[in-house]
Amino acid sequence: MGKSWTDRILWGLAATVLGMAAAIWVAGGIRSHAADTWQAREAYYEQLEREYVGRVRQFLEDQGYRSSGVTLSRIVESDGRRSYRVQVYHGSLNRQGEEIQAEVLGEIEDMGFFMPGCSFSAQMLR
Secondary structure (H helix, E strand, O other): OOOOHHHHHHHHHHHHHHHHHHHHHHHHHHHHHHHHHHHHHHHHHHHHHHHHHHHHHHHHHHOOOOOOEEEEEEEEOOOOOEEEEEEEEOHHHHHOOHHHHHHHHHHHHHOOOOOOOEEEEEEEOO
16 A cells, blocks of 8 residues: 555654754754853963963062052953953052053063963053
8 A cells, every 4th residue: 555645744744853853953062062162262261361360460579569459351352352451559559650650561461371362451550
């Protein structure tokens, strides 16, 4: 006996459902891998940022500005570029002339980690 048209429709629906399930499973795996990659990259940058703040604090202490306030903020663009802003506060440094402050801030900017698409700026918090 031949297959009836209802059997063919049921088999077609079953094949379609299985195909869609496989597509969703593959897309979920890709999405999961992308999330894992993003998390690993973020963890790497967070480690670089902690090390950078530590180097800035050590540099300021070596310059005689012990217990300086150091704040690091970042902006991450959709294309992956990162802009970092370091704000520094220390009463003695705030009382120095603009030339000395600019020199110290320039040194701090130059201490940033060298990754493509990363830029650093430093400023005094008043």
